[in-house]
Amino acid sequence: MSGDADRRLGRIRAVAFGVLAVSGVLLLFGPLLAKAWIWLVRPRDPNWWGASGQWVGGIGTIGAVVVALWIAIRDGRIAQADRRERDLRERQEQAAKVTAWIERAEPGSDAAGYMVVSNANAEAVNHVVVSFDLVHNLPMTGSTLHRGPDIEDDEYLYAILPPGKWRMPIREEWQRPDMTPGVMLAFTDSRNGHWLRLTDGRLIPKDQNVVTRRKIRFPQRISVPESY
Incomplete structure (x- = not known):
């Protein structure tokens, strides 16, 4: 794989893992952050804020799953392209000796x-x-x-x-x-x-x-x- 392709793949993975990190934070601390916001701003119905925290956590879970699937599919395609390129290179090396x-x-x-x-x-x-x-x-x-x-x-x-x-x-x-x-x-x-x-x-x-x-x-x- 060329250096440009490696750098591009590195940037893609960095963005993907960043999204995963944000989604994980929302999933783990969404309800707690919602309650802290209640305490800092004004009184609200605790049930409403608890439900909003669950929604945020659910969105984070979905985002994490989508990003993980996208990374797996992307890496699979890159690996398949590398295998095809390697196989073609080996074939050409053999044919070049005739x-x-x-x-x-x-x-x-x-x-x-x-x-x-x-x-x-x-x-x-x-x-x-x-x-x-x-x-x-x-x-x-x-x-x-x-x-x-x-x-x-x-x-x-x-x-x-x-x-x-x-x-x-x-x-x-x-x-x-x-x-x-x-x-x-x-x-x-x-x-x-x-x-x-x-x-x-x-x-x-x-x-x-x-x-x-x-x-x-x-x-x-x-x-x-x-x-x-």
Whole structure:
């Protein structure tokens, strides 16, 4: 929680406890104060003043209950928001450790290059689709290819990608001299969060996994990851 939020919550609690204190004083000392007022001002019907003291005490009780309920509801909402924020932060920390990039192949290699995917988490990710991508210029602003329900020749589909570094060969015919190669990576983390990492490295949360989102039909060519 930020410092401003802490200070705001502190002020709210101070006001709330102040109201509780005033209500408690009225509840405990209302009848006594009413009788003291009778003695100081002028004679009144004691029954009337006693009833007024009871009314004041009743109002104080109601105020105390209302404030206590309000504090409980407010604190519950703040705690729930904190839990959601913490869960999102943990998910983002896990997803941030799944990265991808292009590496050139060594001279004489069968491949023109490699797409490299690194999963630096202790847990595997699943529903993984690694796509070779081409962008017109730098900085990379996202995919120039529209992907459909079929796994294309320049894509790799993995049911599970364990922790470690993995590479996928790039064919010569996939490349174009006027465009920059990149990698687009879709995956689901171990907390069932769905993510898309674009060629410029941006990490975008998704509501569905890539299989559901793209309506990928099976059977499909499922690749076996090559350790790197």
